Amino acid sequence: xxxxxxxxxxxxxxxxxxxxxxxxxxxxxxxxxxxxxxxxxxxxxxxxxxxxxxxxxxxxxxxxxxxxxxxxxxxxxxxxxxxxxxxxxxxxxxxxxxxxxxxxxxxxxxxxxxxxxxxxxxxxxxxxxxxxxxxxxxxxxxxxxxxxxxxxxxxxxxxxxxxxxxxxxxxxxxxxxxxxxxxxxxxxxxxxxxxxxxxxxxxxxxxxxxxxxxxxxxxxxxxxxxxxxxxxxxxxxxxxxxxxxxxxxxxxxxxxxxxxxxxxxxxxxxxxxxxxxxxxxxxxxxxxxxxxxxxxxxxxxxxx
Amino acid sequence: xxxxxxxxxxxxxxxxxxxxxxxxxxxxxxxxxxxxxxxxxxxxxxxxxxxxxxxxxxxxxxxxxxxxxxxxxxxxxxxxxxxxxxxxxxxxxxxxxxxxxxxxxxxxxxxxxxxxxxxxxxxxxxxxxxxxxxxxxxxxxxxxxxxxxxxxxxxxxxxxxxxxxxxxxxxxxxxxxxxxxxxxxxxxxxxxxxxxxxxxxxxxxxxxxxxxxxxxxxxxxxxxxxxxxxxxxxxxxxxxxxxxxxxxxxxxxxxxxxxxxxxxxxxxxxxxxxxxxxxxxxxxxxxxxxxxxxxxxxxxxxxxxxxxxxxxxxxxxxxxxxxxxxxxxxxxxxxxxxxxxxxxxxxxxxxxxxxxxxxxxxx
Numbered sequence: 001x002x003x004x005x006x007x008x009x010x011x012x013x014x015x016x017x018x019x020x021x022x023x024x025x026x027x028x029x030x031x032x033x034x035x036x037x038x039x040x041x042x043x044x045x046x047x048x049x050x051x052x053x054x055x056x057x058x059x060x061x062x063x064x065x066x067x068x069x070x071x072x073x074x075x076x077x078x079x080x081x082x083x084x085x086x087x088x089x090x091x092x093x094x095x096x097x098x099x100x101x102x103x104x105x106x107x108x109x110x111x112x113x114x115x116x117x118x119x120x121x122x123x124x125x126x127x128x129x130x131x132x133x134x135x136x137x138x139x140x141x142x143x144x145x146x147x148x149x150x151x152x153x154x155x156x157x158x159x160x161x162x163x164x165x166x167x168x169x170x171x172x173x174x175x176x177x178x179x180x181x182x183x184x185x186x187x188x189x190x191x192x193x194x195x196x197x198x199x200x201x202x203x204x205x206x207x208x209x210x211x212x213x214x215x216x217x218x219x220x221x222x223x224x225x226x227x228x229x230x231x232x233x234x235x236x237x238x239x240x241x242x243x244x245x246x247x248x249x250x251x252x253x254x255x256x257x258x259x260x261x262x263x264x265x266x267x268x269x270x271x272x273x274x275x276x277x278x279x280x281x282x283x284x285x286x287x288x289x290x291x292x293x294x295x296x297x298x299x300x301x302x303x304x
Numbered sequence: 305x306x307x308x309x310x311x312x313x314x315x316x317x318x319x320x321x322x323x324x325x326x327x328x329x330x331x332x333x334x335x336x337x338x339x340x341x342x343x344x345x346x347x348x349x350x351x352x353x354x355x356x357x358x359x360x361x362x363x364x365x366x367x368x369x370x371x372x373x374x375x376x377x378x379x380x381x382x383x384x385x386x387x388x389x390x391x392x393x394x395x396x397x398x399x400x401x402x403x404x405x406x407x408x409x410x411x412x413x414x415x416x417x418x419x420x421x422x423x424x425x426x427x428x429x430x431x432x433x434x435x436x437x438x439x440x441x442x443x444x445x446x447x448x449x450x451x452x453x454x455x456x457x458x459x460x461x462x463x464x465x466x467x468x469x470x471x472x473x474x475x476x477x478x479x480x481x482x483x484x485x486x487x488x489x490x491x492x493x494x495x496x497x498x499x500x501x502x503x504x505x506x507x508x509x510x511x512x513x514x515x516x517x518x519x520x521x522x523x524x525x526x527x528x529x530x531x532x533x534x535x536x537x538x539x540x541x542x543x544x545x546x547x548x549x550x551x552x553x554x555x556x557x558x559x560x561x562x563x564x565x566x567x568x569x570x571x572x573x574x575x576x577x578x579x580x581x582x583x584x585x586x587x588x589x590x591x592x593x594x595x596x597x598x599x600x601x602x603x604x605x606x607x608x609x610x611x612x613x614x615x616x617x618x619x620x621x622x623x624x625x626x627x628x629x630x631x632x633x634x635x636x637x638x639x640x641x642x643x644x645x646x647x648x649x650x651x652x653x654x655x656x657x658x659x660x661x662x663x664x665x666x667x
Contacts, residue, residue: 081659083665146541147479169525252484252526254667265388267655269417274388 039238054282061276065269073276082260082277089257090284092171092246093239096178097186097232104186105180105224111266112194123191130184138248141177142168145249169251177245182238186231193227222300229296234288240285257281329402333376347638348584349380350591352464354405355389356383358531359550363405363574366607371594377587380415390579394419402588409572411442412651420577421585428593432601432617436644437573444573444614445595446604449633449642450488453537453552453564454544466568467496471519478543479524481536482516484665486657487650488570489516489644490545502642509657516664526665528571537562546577549610549633571634571642573614605632 036218075080098252111122144150145168162235165266166175205215243258257277268275348373354360364381372379382401384390387410393399406414414420420441424458430443437444452470454463455478464476470492482489490512491504497515499508527533534551536542538560552564576595576662578588594600601613602621605628612634613619617634629635650657 079659081663081666082665088666142535142596148539148541247528251524252665253529255662262388263548263658266386267658269391 002204013302024145025298057275057278057282059294060271061279063270063272067270073272074280076273077276077280081255085255085260086280088171088255089100089240090252090288091176092178092242093236093254095175096182096239097236099175099179100182100186100235101228104183104190106188106229108185108194110189112197126184129180134244135248136175137180138245141180141249145173161294169253171250171254173249173251174246174254177249178239178242179192181245182235185234185238187233188234189234190224190227193224197223205226225296229280229292230301234293236292237289240281310455317379329558332433334501344526347425348377348379348405348587350375350584350587351380351382351401352403352405352591353384353401355385358554359574360405362611363446363606366603367600368591369468370600370603371591371597375484375590377591386410387417387419390419394580396447397581398532398583399581401579402582402584403576403591405445405574405576405654406442407487408437408442408444408575408647409645409650409654411575411577412439412647413654414577415439415441416651421582421588423592424484424589427589427596428596429594430593430615432598432615433596434614434616436647437575438615439613441577442531442577443592443596444575445601446574447612447614447634448548448572448574449566449569450483450546450572450609451490451549451564451569452544453555453562455537456542456561456563458543463563465565467492468498470544470546471496471515473519473522479541480519480522481527481533481542481545481547482519482523483533483546484526484528484661486661487645487654488572488616489500489546489661490571490657491645492568493519495643499566505646505649507646507649507653509653509660512543512662516661520664521524525639550608554632566633566638567634567641569633569642571644573645606630 006117062069062071063070075151077086107122108292109125111119111126114122119198142149145163146152147166152161153169155161156164167176202215203218205219206212210218242256243262246254246256247259260275261274264277265271268274272279312623318323352364352368352548354363358385360381361601364379367381368381384401384404387406390401390404390406393401411420423443428443430438437447451465452467454465456640459476459479464470464472469476470480482492490507490509493512493515494504494508496519498513499511509554525532525536527536527545528549530551533545533547534555537545537547537552538555538558540560547564549564549566552562555562561611577593578585580591582588596615597614598613598617598621601615601618602624604611604618605624609628610633612632614634624632632638
């Protein structure tokens, strides 16, 4: 148990000293092996379902149609369509993440501040569409947004516009649909981080002479950064893989990476033509997430 | 015969109680030994995969179910989403499907990849199927058309009649839709630009792209699914559209003020192919043979309006009303108005054309 106690506070074993040192070292070593063995099932699962398939994906991407090692699948990505699809995908993911953050923050704040009943009701409103099929919701947006749809019809009847607005069959429609699908993924982590804030902290801030705005900005907001960051990264990464919504609401104009992958699976006889796209997406996503993490660490450091 | 028995027994035992399975096994063994029973009497499953939806329902009702019944087999249906899914099945070495239904350009591409078994035309009597609608590894079982359709309430009597009119935005103002798939759309754009139907192939895709570039600003929607194309026209979201004839008929049936013409339409073929590695090759070949037989093909004009048989011998058998025949998309009279899709050209060029077209649409 000494070993455990030693490593608990810092997470790192301190070097035992004194006459019991050899004994303690051996105990620590045994314990280390024990922990390693305990985590073995988890490691095996991760290797089997994550590492191996990923390695296979990388491996396949390096072969051309004839089955020879080649960079053909990566060279193809220099064509204009891939560059455009790539930038569209990341641009849309970025815009949707920001829009979700802006929309989700007040909702999560309201949920965190309101009493249990209202909070429950709001939670239900957030979760209800979450349990409905994405396909159904996407078609519903079509009904609302199209030229002859509810929104345009209402605006025209009110005399606010004379020509229907182009709300769908373009990037705007895609973004609207995706924000709707992604909003719960942003609200939930934000709500969790807000619920964890001790209300006494805000009282203390007020006690120290902070105005409500100052209290919010200097005490409340920084404590929600982690929730905001996990929400944004979750939404961002999920947006990169969107397929149905852009296809149905983009009017054929919005081509995203997932659709390109699907196209390449059908169009090219070798899996490499599609898996290379997967490899690039994985690497870029990892890069972006790493960047976000570092930026967040910087913000948190400055906050302290 | 003996080599295939274990597989059959395993397949049986999955949906039969053990005892029945055992008795079946004994029966099977004894009958196989005495050679009294043919494969057909054993009620094997024939597993067919198509794109799903209404088309597959209609094909099953019109061709596949009677074809399976004629062989004493049970039809099981699955759906696939194109060549990728089929490639997975074949590469697994033990495909879960025996026969697939595809567009002929995909059949031609799949055949090039070696995904399909060669067809034995001694077993499959496809003498009545024209040369362009069959090949070594696949055979056409239905034809379809991509037609010009428009809203009657928008155009009345002064409606567009061909693709040149579709491209003419001064005389025919209105919102337009084309599909995101280059096959058919490149033919349409070429016709709009004045390419003669008999001079279509090899397709001058640079000219087709230039023609599409001209109409692009007027295209409100590039549709991606058949259901979407129907909804656009039904809701009046667009005023004219290139759409499958089978889809437009649903729109008209539901009461939308819509009309279409076979003039300058693009005639495509739906095909059957047998997956390489199937353990029911013999049955699958017989099934394909049944599906393409004049007797079953003759059911198409009545049961699948706006589609046509590929086997022209069916017209001699078909006791079809003149109305149904006039609607049928590939009767000699209607076919003469259209251009037939060159599957080989598309199989060779599909990947590049998809990318070229995507670039054009997205810009």
